[in-house]
Amino acid sequence: MLKTNTAPVLFQKMKTNMVKDKFFATLNALLLPIIGILLFVALWAAVAKNIDTSLGEFPGPMAVWEQSSVLIDEHNAQQEKAEAFYARQEERNAKRVADDPSYAAKVRPFTGAPTFFDQIWTSLYTVSIGFLMASLIAVPLGILCGLSKGTYVAINPLIQLFKPVSPLAWLPLVTMVVSAVYVSDDPMFSKSFVTSAFTVALCCLWPTLINTAVGVSSIDKDLINVSKVLRLNAFNHVLKIVLPSSIPAIFTGLRLSLGIGWMVLIAAEMLAQNPGLGKFVWDEFQNGSSESLARIMVAVLTIGIIGFALDRLMLMLQRKVSWDKSATLR
Amino acid sequence: MKNNPKASSQEALEESRLQRHLELSQVGIDFPTPKGPFTALQDVNLKIAKGEFVSLIGHSGCGKSTVLNIVAGLHQASSGGVILDNQEVNAPGPERAVVFQNHSLLPWLSVYKNVELAVKQTRQGRNKAEIKEWVQHNLDLVHMTHAADKLPSEISGGMKQRVGIARALSMEPKVLLMDEPFGALDALTRAHLQDSVMEIHASLGNTVIMITHDVDEAVLLSDRIVMMTNGPAATIGEILEVDFERPRNRLEMADNLKYNQYRHAVLTFLYEKQKKIETVGAAKSDLSKGKMSKKKSSAA
Numbered sequence: 147m148l149k150t151n152t153a154p155v156l157f158q159k160m161k162t163n164m165v166k167d168k169f170f171a172t173l174n175a176l177l178l179p180i181i182g183i184l185l186f187v188a189l190w191a192a193v194a195k196n197i198d199t200s201l202g203e204f205p206g207p208m209a210v211w212e213q214s215s216v217l218i219d220e221h222n223a224q225q226e227k228a229e230a231f232y233a234r235q236e237e238r239n240a241k242r243v244a245d246d247p248s249y250a251a252k253v254r255p256f257t258g259a260p261t262f263f264d265q266i267w268t269s270l271y272t273v274s275i276g277f278l279m280a281s282l283i284a285v286p287l288g289i290l291c292g293l294s295k296g297t298y299v300a301i302n303p304l305i306q307l308f309k310p311v312s313p314l315a316w317l318p319l320v321t322m323v324v325s326a327v328y329v330s331d332d333p334m335f336s337k338s339f340v341t342s343a344f345t346v347a348l349c350c351l352w353p354t355l356i357n358t359a360v361g362v363s364s365i366d367k368d369l370i371n372v373s374k375v376l377r378l379n380a381f382n383h384v385l386k387i388v389l390p391s392s393i394p395a396i397f398t399g400l401r402l403s404l405g406i407g408w409m410v411l412i413a414a415e416m417l418a419q420n421p422g423l424g425k426f427v428w429d430e431f432q433n434g435s436s437e438s439l440a441r442i443m444v445a446v447l448t449i450g451i452i453g454f455a456l457d458r459l460m461l462m463l464q465r466k467v468s469w470d471k472s473a474t475l476r
Numbered sequence: 477m478k479n480n481p482k483a484s485s486q487e488a489l490e491e492s493r494l495q496r497h498l499e500l501s502q503v504g505i506d507f508p509t510p511k512g513p514f515t516a517l518q519d520v521n522l523k524i525a526k527g528e529f530v531s532l533i534g535h536s537g538c539g540k541s542t543v544l545n546i547v548a549g550l551h552q553a554s555s556g557g558v559i560l561d562n563q564e565v566n567a568p569g570p571e572r573a574v575v576f577q578n579h580s581l582l583p584w585l586s587v588y589k590n591v592e593l594a595v596k597q598t599r600q601g602r603n604k605a606e607i608k609e610w611v612q613h614n615l616d617l618v619h620m621t622h623a624a625d626k627l628p629s630e631i632s633g634g635m636k637q638r639v640g641i642a643r644a645l646s647m648e649p650k651v652l653l654m655d656e657p658f659g660a661l662d663a664l665t666r667a668h669l670q671d672s673v674m675e676i677h678a679s680l681g682n683t684v685i686m687i688t689h690d691v692d693e694a695v696l697l698s699d700r701i702v703m704m705t706n707g708p709a710a711t712i713g714e715i716l717e718v719d720f721e722r723p724r725n726r727l728e729m730a731d732n733l734k735y736n737q738y739r740h741a742v743l744t745f746l747y748e749k750q751k752k753i754e755t756v757g758a759a760k761s762d763l764s765k766g767k768m769s770k771k772k773s774s775a776a
Contacts, residue, residue, distance in 0.1 A: 391583075
C-alpha cells in the first residue's frame, strides 16, 4: 500500500526538482551577466563624474547614450540629404536630356561627409576583404606546412620572424608600396582601402597559418594509414582526410586572425587616416568639442560589439562546417 | 574443401602453400636510433595458402604489428621481402586491406559513407547503383545495415569494429590483415565478433592474418598459429597447426581435449619458452622504439 502511494509522489517531486533546476540554470545564465553589466555601468557612472578633462567631464553612461542617438539622427539626416541630392540631380538630368537629346547625362556621387554608420560599414568591408585575402593564403600554406615537414622547416623561421611584428610597423611600407604599385586611372578600390586591407591581411596570416599547420600535422596516424591503404591520391587525401580532421584547428586560427585583424584595422585607420571607425575616433579627438569624448566612447563600445559579433559569426560558421558537433566551442 | 576429411584438407593446404599465394622470406627490419640501428625483426619466413587463417601471437613489443605492417606495405622491410601472387609488396594497397585495432573510421562520415569511400576508391567499373548495392552487401555481412546513417561516435565499440571489417571486406582484398581487431572490446562483444569473422571467412574464403593477444581467440579462429619470439631481433618461434573441422563451435570446443592441448602448447610457448621479464630497461627501450617509429612515420 505504502509503495503504491509514495511512488507517484516521489515522481512528482523529482519532476518539480528538475523544473526547478532548469529554472535556476536559465535564471543564472541570464541574470548573472545582467548583474555584471549593471555593476560595470554603475561603477562607470560613479568614476566618470570625478574625472575632469580639458574637454569637460568624462562621459558617463547617460552622455554616451545621448550621443548614440545623436549619431543615429545625424546619419538619418545625411541620408535624407543624399536622397534629396540624387533626386535633384535626376530631375536636372532629365530636363537637360529633354532639352537636348544628344546630352549624355552625368551622375555625380553625393559628397557629404561619411557618417558614423558609413564608417562602420567601411571598416567591416575592409576587415572582411583583408581577412579573406589572408585566409586564402594561410589555409593552403598551412596545409602544405602540416603535410610536408620540409616546407614547415623552411617556412618556420619566417613565421617566427614576422608573427610578432606590429601592424603599425608595416603600415608606412604598405602605404608606400600601394601608392607606387597600385596605379590606375579608374581604380576599383581606393588606395586607402587597399592599404588597410593589406595591413589587416599581413597580421591575419600568422594565427591561421600556424594553427592549420599544427592541426594538419597532428592528424591521427591511423587515419593516414587508412588513406594509404585506400591509395587516395594527394587531392583526395587532403579533401577527405586532412581537411575534415583539421577543421577545428583551422577555425581556431581563423577566429584568432579575425580578432587580431579587427584590432589592427582600427589602429591602422587611425594612424593612416583611412576611412573607417578608426578615422572616426581620430577625427572626433581632433575635433575636440564637448561631445567628442562621448562620441568616441560610442565608437569604443561599437568596436567591441562588432568584434564580439564577428567572433560569434565565425563560431556559427564552425558549427555549420565542423562534423564534431559535440565539441565544446568557446 | 573445409568439410573434407582432415588428412586431405591438410594435404590441400600444404599443396596450396607451395603455390606461393603469400610468402614472407627472410623479412627483417631495422629502425635507426641514435645508438645505431635497432633490429626489430629478423629472418621471418612464412608461406601462407589462399584462404588460410593465420594468427600471430607473442608478447607485446615483439614485432607482431611490424610484421603485419610490412605485409600491408605501411613499413618497408630492411631485408627480405613479401610476395603476394608473384608480386612484390612495397606499398600499401586495397588488395591487402587492414582492420585497425581502434577501428579508424573517419569520424565525420556516417557508417555508410565510410564503407562507400572504400568502395568508390576500389570500384572496378561499378556504376552508382552497383556501388550502393555493394556497400549494403558488405554492411549486411557484418549485420550493420540498421545503423548505416549513424556517425561512428553514435555506435558502440563492437559496432565500430564491425564497420571497420565491412570497410576492409568491401575492398575485396586478397589478404585481410587484422591488427588486434577485438583487443579493445569486452569479452561478450568479442565472442560475437569472432563468430562473425568465422562466418565471413567461411563464406568468402579470404586469406586472413590476425594479430592477437588472446590464446582462445587464436585457437578458435586459426588454421595456424604463428608464435613469435621476444625482441630484439624477433622471429618466428613455433608454428602450431590447428587441425579442427570448420564450422567450429566455441561451446563444443571448450570441452574438447585437443582444443585444450592446443591452448596448452601456445601457453607453454608464451609463458615458459618465451617468458618475458619486464625490466625498467626493457620498458625504456620500448619507449624509445615507439618514439623512433613515430618519427619515422612523420618523416615519411
